[in-house]
Amino acid sequence: MTACNREVFERGAIVCAIEGWANDVESWVQKVAERSGQRVDWHYHDARARVLFIGDYDAVLAAVHALRSELVGRIVRIFPRPEQLERRVAASG
Numbered sequence: 001m002t003a004c005n006r007e008v009f010e011r012g013a014i015v016c017a018i019e020g021w022a023n024d025v026e027s028w029v030q031k032v033a034e035r036s037g038q039r040v041d042w043h044y045h046d047a048r049a050r051v052l053f054i055g056d057y058d059a060v061l062a063a064v065h066a067l068r069s070e071l072v073g074r075i076v077r078i079f080p081r082p083e084q085l086e087r088r089v090a091a092s093g
Contacts, residue, residue, distance in 0.1 A: 008041040012052030013082035015060050018042075020073020025049040028071045036063035048076060057081045 018025055025042055029051055033040035038055030053060045061078070068075060 004043060005039065005041040008039050008052050008054055009043060012039070012041065012054050013057070014050050014079045015040075015053050015057065016051045016064055016075050016079060017077045018049040018051060018071065018073050018075055019047075020049060020071065022049075024072035028067065028073070031067050031070065032060065032063045035067060036060045049073075 036059040040053045
């Protein structure tokens with residue numbers, strides 16, 4: 001596996017959460033990054049892989065959907081675009 005991209009880990013926005021084994025998730029996330037042309041990485045949080053990105057949400061989401069059938073695992077949640085998520089959090093707080 002490749003080392004964590006520290007900037008994506010610290011500043012990236014979440015696009016989806018996955019249940020899967022580390023090697024399978026790593027391989028799939030690399031494909032998403034390549035297909036989308038964006039910076040994409042992941043880490044485990046609460047027993048799920050959180051897929052984060054820096055760049056164009058629409059490009060990453062399109063790659064996630066296009067490559068979904070290649071994932072050895074399961075996407076458990078697709079998150080809304082970062083601005084929408086921020087508005088929901090602000091409205092609830």
